[in-house]
Amino acid sequence: MKLIDYIYIIAKWRKLVIFNVLTVTGLAIIISLVLPKRYTSSALLMPSQVTGSQMRSAVSSIMAQIGIGGIFGEMRTVDMFAKLLLSRAVMRKVIEENDLKKLFHKKTWEETYLALKNITDVEVTPEGMINLQVTAKTPQLAKTLVESYIKNLNIVSS
16 A cells, blocks of 8 residues: 555544544543642662671561561562561551551551552662652652651661
């Protein structure tokens, strides 16, 4: 087929093409206006360079205190810090510090913990850094929660 044949087909079906474009555009506009706004704050963390044995012993004792010691086997330091960020010890401090039980309108600590876990994302990059992201209803809340995670990670890991 030549270019002129394609132009002829589009011209023949122009009403259907225009209808579909306008329908999809209208639906996209409606959806974007209806969906609630979410803001994500992120931090890229580079764990301190401590020797493996020092880190293992420190993190092992912390993990034992929070009830998950010994299940990870051999891990890199960055992986230990990533697991520690999502530990109940750090998350409990973040919840208490920011009064999230009241803010999230939850009755129990467990419900609040799950709500916080759902808006938190922790990934280890190929470069060995930790990417921490928190998505919240306001930019200030997202920023505050990321800062609180970092502060409490430092407290728990020292």
